[in-house]
Amino acid sequence: MIVVKVGGADGIDLAAFARDVAALTANGQRMVVVHGGSAETNRVAEALGRPPRFVTSPSGMTSRYTDRETLEVFEMVYCGKVNKGLGEHMQRLGVNALGLSGLDGGLLRGRRKATVRSVEDGRTIVLHGDHTGTVDVVNTALLETLLQAGYLPVVSPPALSHDGVAINVDGDRAAAAIATSLGADTLLLLSNVPGLLRDLADESSVVEGFAGDELDEYARYASGRMRMKLLGAAEAVLGGVQRVILGDARTADCVTSALAGAGTVITGPVA
Amino acid sequence: MIVVKVGGADGIDLAAFARDVAALTANGQRMVVVHGGSAETNRVAEALGRPPRFVTSPSGMTSRYTDRETLEVFEMVYCGKVNKGLGEHMQRLGVNALGLSGLDGGLLRGRRKATVRSVEDGRTIVLHGDHTGTVDVVNTALLETLLQAGYLPVVSPPALSHDGVAINVDGDRAAAAIATSLGADTLLLLSNVPGLLRDLADESSVVEGFAGDELDEYARYASGRMRMKLLGAAEAVLGGVQRVILGDARTADCVTSALAGAGTVITGPVA
Numbered sequence: 001m002i003v004v005k006v007g008g009a010d011g012i013d014l015a016a017f018a019r020d021v022a023a024l025t026a027n028g029q030r031m032v033v034v035h036g037g038s039a040e041t042n043r044v045a046e047a048l049g050r051p052p053r054f055v056t057s058p059s060g061m062t063s064r065y066t067d068r069e070t071l072e073v074f075e076m077v078y079c080g081k082v083n084k085g086l087g088e089h090m091q092r093l094g095v096n097a098l099g100l101s102g103l104d105g106g107l108l109r110g111r112r113k114a115t116v117r118s119v120e121d122g123r124t125i126v127l128h129g130d131h132t133g134t135v136d137v138v139n140t141a142l143l144e145t146l147l148q149a150g151y152l153p154v155v156s157p158p159a160l161s162h163d164g165v166a167i168n169v170d171g172d173r174a175a176a177a178i179a180t181s182l183g184a185d186t187l188l189l190l191s192n193v194p195g196l197l198r199d200l201a202d203e204s205s206v207v208e209g210f211a212g213d214e215l216d217e218y219a220r221y222a223s224g225r226m227r228m229k230l231l232g233a234a235e236a237v238l239g240g241v242q243r244v245i246l247g248d249a250r251t252a253d254c255v256t257s258a259l260a261g262a263g264t265v266i267t268g269p270v271a
Numbered sequence: 272m273i274v275v276k277v278g279g280a281d282g283i284d285l286a287a288f289a290r291d292v293a294a295l296t297a298n299g300q301r302m303v304v305v306h307g308g309s310a311e312t313n314r315v316a317e318a319l320g321r322p323p324r325f326v327t328s329p330s331g332m333t334s335r336y337t338d339r340e341t342l343e344v345f346e347m348v349y350c351g352k353v354n355k356g357l358g359e360h361m362q363r364l365g366v367n368a369l370g371l372s373g374l375d376g377g378l379l380r381g382r383r384k385a386t387v388r389s390v391e392d393g394r395t396i397v398l399h400g401d402h403t404g405t406v407d408v409v410n411t412a413l414l415e416t417l418l419q420a421g422y423l424p425v426v427s428p429p430a431l432s433h434d435g436v437a438i439n440v441d442g443d444r445a446a447a448a449i450a451t452s453l454g455a456d457t458l459l460l461l462s463n464v465p466g467l468l469r470d471l472a473d474e475s476s477v478v479e480g481f482a483g484d485e486l487d488e489y490a491r492y493a494s495g496r497m498r499m500k501l502l503g504a505a506e507a508v509l510g511g512v513q514r515v516i517l518g519d520a521r522t523a524d525c526v527t528s529a530l531a532g533a534g535t536v537i538t539g540p541v542a
Binding site (some may be wrong): 025081087163 | 315318319320343346347348349350351353354355356357359362363364367368369370371372374375376377412413416417420429431434435436437525
């Protein structure tokens with residue numbers, strides 16, 4: 001079993017991704033897919049007159065500030081356009097994709113953090129009404145029921161808080177939680193970079209690989225979104241996933257390539 | 272087993288609908304929900320600079336002309352905002368809702384009609400590239416798997432064509448197809464009218480009920496959307512559903528009221 005997170009940045013071709021998934025599943029590969037949608041969400045939010053607002057926490061993590069109206073735009077793009085578009089690509093290729101958000105059947109549950117601190121111009125401000133949080137429970141039984149019945153689950157944020165409110169959660173970390181819950185051997189985090197880069201300006205500077213217990217050492221190369229990916233990788237390795245691969249989603253055979261080891265391969269402790 | 276279609280016109284409160292569903296399911300009522308989203312789709316389409324275009328067929332049926340871009344807006348609102356919003360309301364009330372479009376797991380499959388004729392200003396014109404069609408196969412096994420596992424399926428168009436293309440389908444007729452496929456005893460079609468009206472201007476002129484084989488006789492009262500509802504009712508009765516009730520979705524206890532017989536009750540032939 002593998003869990004594949006495909007990012008939502010520009011330059012990622014979901015039709016090509018679907019073709020690669022179709023080739024792999026035709027060969028018997030069992031899989032759960034998690035997807036992003038950030039670039040399209042930004043475009044739709046701008047078009048609707050609600051430009052996105054990003055907050056940077058005092059610890060340096062960047063996330064989307066998500067009030068109720070932003071959540072609705074987020075759901076429209078992630079759960080509507082992207083999830084159904086990706087599912088349609090897969091169905092056309094004979095993959096029995098079934099799209100779900102974390103809300104559906106309580107697939108992804110977690111803690112809401114309604115108040116966030118944001119560092120802006122060197123000052124820390126407090127924002128209320130945020131619909132963000134962190135996944136801490138996966139409805140593994142639902143995924144297993146669907147997998148056993150022959151469906152390929154295609155999962156999108158948001159998740160459901162423990163008191164029943166939709167919360168935006170990080171897709172990479174959600175994929176890590178799913179990989180852990182299913183006992184997956186491999187987690188692929190595919191995005192618009194070829195892996196963890198020693199030098200952000202040089203795509204040939206990919207860190208080839210390291211052991212999970214060396215994560216802290218390599219974290220110094222990460223900034224922005226990559227910090228969240230390393231956090232997800234750490235959670236997956238801690239959860240028993242044997243390999244986490246940070247790979248490039250911009251190539252036609254991105255899943256096959258990453259499975260073959262292209263990108264940054266983080267290996268978990270062998271049990 | 273009942274199948275409930277709740278419309279997407281203005282004046283329908285999905286939070287109240289969810290409360291009524293929660294009360295009924297807590298008492299053991301098994302149910303599948305199908306929802307609309309037309310008013311919100313029109314608003315979002317306008318805001319995105321793609322105003323909706325409706326076509327009237329030579330036989331007088333009105334439907335949304337759905338090119339690829341319109342389909343994407345439709346998916347954003349139906350499968351994103353409305354489906355996830357309704358699911359969130361239900362989850363908060365302890366109903367284990369699970370949202371699906373007709374694409375997911377090939378839940379609703381049908382024939383695409385890519386070319387439509389539209390009567391405009393008395394002339395019939397031909398439009399190409401339409402993503403609309405009619406459901407002819409329901410993945411009953413998927414619904415039964417989910418129901419048996421304790422989930423309440425919340426279903427939205429679009430459906431999947433037999434060659435794997437997303438197609439906009441009428442929600443009332445999709446609900447009829449689902450009710451037939453599940454052997455439901457009752458189909459509720461709840462919208463922003465109290466039932467079939469003898470006089471459109473008089474909401475007290477509701478036709479109380481008639482037998483399925485009298486449908487042709489009562490069809491003369493129907494215009495616009497109501498014609499599609501009667502077509503759905505006819506298909507459900509023909510499919511073995513014992514009662515189809517055209518009820519008012521604008522009241523707080525709309526499902527309970529309709530089940531008690533408020534609205535227009537069309538009874539199928541008793542087997």
